[in-house]
Amino acid sequence: MEENTPSSLPEKALNLSTFFCLYIAQAIPMSFFSTAIQVLMRQADYSLSSIALLQLIKLPWILKFLWAPIIDRQCITMKDYKRCIITSEIVYALLILSVGLLDIKTDLYLIIGLVFLSLIASATQDIGTDTLAVLSFGKRDKSLVNSMQSMGSFGGTLIGGGVLLLVLQRYGWQSVMPCLGVFVLLALIPLLSNKRMNIAAKEPAKRAQLTDFIWFFARRSIWKQIGFLLLYYASIIGILSVLRSYMVDLGYSMKEIGLLIGIVGTGAAFVSSFLAGLLVRKIGRYRSRILFAVFILLTTIYFMCISWTEPSLPMLSAGIVLLWSAYGMATIVVYTTAMDCVRKGCEGTDFTIQTVLTHLSGLLMAFLSGVVADRVGYHGLFIFEVVLAFVSLLYIFCFFKKESQPTYS
Missing domain, CATH: 1.20.1250.20 (MFS general substrate transporter like domains)
Known part of the structure; x- marks a missing residue:
C-alpha cells in the first residue's frame, strides 16, 4: 500500500x-x-x-x-x-x-x-x-x-x-x-x-485482527520507540503537573494562574507546535529529537535555577512560555515518529497504542512528581526533572541513529 x-x-x-x-x-x-x-x-x-x-x-x-x-x-x-x-x-x-x-x-x-x-x-x-x-x-x-x-x-x-x-x-x-x-x-x-482527499484501499491480507494490539509489543524493533515515548517529555509533564501548586505557593491568585497558564502557556504551545511541524519537515526526525530534547533540558535547568529564589513575574512568565513551548514541540516529534512505527493494516491500532502510552506515562509522572515535591520540595523536584531530561537526551544518542527512521512492519 x-x-x-x-x-x-x-x-x-x-x-x-x-x-x-x-x-x-x-x-x-x-x-x-x-x-x-x-x-x-x-x-x-x-x-x-x-x-x-x-x-x-x-x-x-x-x-x-x-x-x-x-x-x-x-x-x-x-x-x-x-x-x-x-x-x-x-x-x-x-x-x-x-x-x-x-x-x-x-x-x-x-x-x-x-x-x-x-x-x-x-x-x-x-x-x-x-x-x-x-x-x-x-x-x-x-x-x-x-x-x-x-x-x-x-x-x-x-x-x-x-x-x-x-x-x-x-x-x-x-x-x-x-x-x-x-x-x-x-x-x-x-x-x-x-x-480531493484520497487513500489507497487496504490489501485484504493486511486487515487487522482483534488481537493486534497485543502483537504490537511482540516486535523487538518497537521497544526503543516505547522507551522514547515514555521518556521524551516526562520531565516537562512533571513540571506541568505541579506548576499550579507552585504558583499558588508563590502567592498568585486563581485569575493570574488561569491567565498565565491557560492563555499565555497554552498559546505558546499552540504556536510552537505549528513551528515545530515545519522544522521537523525541514531537518528530519533525528535532528528534531535532539534539538527539542536539548530545549527540554534547558527548560528544566531554567526552572531549577529560578527555584533558588522567589522568581519575579517576568521570570516566571518566561518559564511558563519555555515550558509550554517545549511541550508543544515535543508532541510533534512524539506523534510524527509514532506514525512512522505503524504496521500496514494496523495504522489506527498502533498509533493509538503509542498515544495511550504517552498518556499513561504522563499520569505516572504527575503522581511521581507530586510525591517527590512533597519529600524534597520544588527545588529538589526540578533537579530530578533536569536529570530525567538529560537521561532522555542520552537515550536518543544511544538508541537512535542519524539515518532516517525505518518503517516498522
Missing part, C-alpha cells in the same frame, strides 16, 4: 485544515467538560473526593486501543473512514445536545454518564481521524498533520478550558451546550466538502 501525498499546495492546505477542524472538534468539548463540571461540582459543595472521581470520564481515551483494531478491520476505503468519523461525530454532538437539556444541579450523575458516552464517541472519532492522517500524508508531511493535531488540542484547551468558562458564567449551562453541539457538527463541513 502506497501512501498518498497531496500533489499541490492548495490541496495540502485543504487537507490540513480538514484535520485541524476534526481535532479541535474533539478537544473543545472534552476540555470544557473536564474543567466546567469540576467547577460546578465544587460550587455545589461536592467533596473533593467526589470531584476526583470525575477523572474516570477520561477512561475512554485511555482504553480506546481496545476497539482500535475494529476500526482498522472495518475501514478499508476513504468512504469507510469518512463514514466512521462522521457517524462518531454526529453521536458526539447529539450526546452533547442531550447534556444541554439537563439541569446540572439536579441531574449531575446523568450528565456525567452522558459525558462518558460522548467521550467514547469522541475517542472513536479520534481513532478514525488519526488513521486517516497516517494514510493521507507521506512521510515528509506527517509532521505538518501532527501540527494540526497538537494545535487542535492546545486550541481546544484554550477555548474549552478558558474562554467557555467565562461564557458559562455569563450565559449558563443550557445556553453553552447547544452551541458546543452545533460547533461539533459544523467541524464536519471541511471533511464533507473535501473531495
Whole structure:
C-alpha cells in the first residue's frame, strides 16, 4: 500500500485544515467538560473526593486501543473512514445536545454518564481521524498533520478550558451546550466538502485482527520507540503537573494562574507546535529529537535555577512560555515518529497504542512528581526533572541513529 501525498499546495492546505477542524472538534468539548463540571461540582459543595472521581470520564481515551483494531478491520476505503468519523461525530454532538437539556444541579450523575458516552464517541472519532492522517500524508508531511493535531488540542484547551468558562458564567449551562453541539457538527463541513482527499484501499491480507494490539509489543524493533515515548517529555509533564501548586505557593491568585497558564502557556504551545511541524519537515526526525530534547533540558535547568529564589513575574512568565513551548514541540516529534512505527493494516491500532502510552506515562509522572515535591520540595523536584531530561537526551544518542527512521512492519 502506497501512501498518498497531496500533489499541490492548495490541496495540502485543504487537507490540513480538514484535520485541524476534526481535532479541535474533539478537544473543545472534552476540555470544557473536564474543567466546567469540576467547577460546578465544587460550587455545589461536592467533596473533593467526589470531584476526583470525575477523572474516570477520561477512561475512554485511555482504553480506546481496545476497539482500535475494529476500526482498522472495518475501514478499508476513504468512504469507510469518512463514514466512521462522521457517524462518531454526529453521536458526539447529539450526546452533547442531550447534556444541554439537563439541569446540572439536579441531574449531575446523568450528565456525567452522558459525558462518558460522548467521550467514547469522541475517542472513536479520534481513532478514525488519526488513521486517516497516517494514510493521507507521506512521510515528509506527517509532521505538518501532527501540527494540526497538537494545535487542535492546545486550541481546544484554550477555548474549552478558558474562554467557555467565562461564557458559562455569563450565559449558563443550557445556553453553552447547544452551541458546543452545533460547533461539533459544523467541524464536519471541511471533511464533507473535501473531495480531493484520497487513500489507497487496504490489501485484504493486511486487515487487522482483534488481537493486534497485543502483537504490537511482540516486535523487538518497537521497544526503543516505547522507551522514547515514555521518556521524551516526562520531565516537562512533571513540571506541568505541579506548576499550579507552585504558583499558588508563590502567592498568585486563581485569575493570574488561569491567565498565565491557560492563555499565555497554552498559546505558546499552540504556536510552537505549528513551528515545530515545519522544522521537523525541514531537518528530519533525528535532528528534531535532539534539538527539542536539548530545549527540554534547558527548560528544566531554567526552572531549577529560578527555584533558588522567589522568581519575579517576568521570570516566571518566561518559564511558563519555555515550558509550554517545549511541550508543544515535543508532541510533534512524539506523534510524527509514532506514525512512522505503524504496521500496514494496523495504522489506527498502533498509533493509538503509542498515544495511550504517552498518556499513561504522563499520569505516572504527575503522581511521581507530586510525591517527590512533597519529600524534597520544588527545588529538589526540578533537579530530578533536569536529570530525567538529560537521561532522555542520552537515550536518543544511544538508541537512535542519524539515518532516517525505518518503517516498522
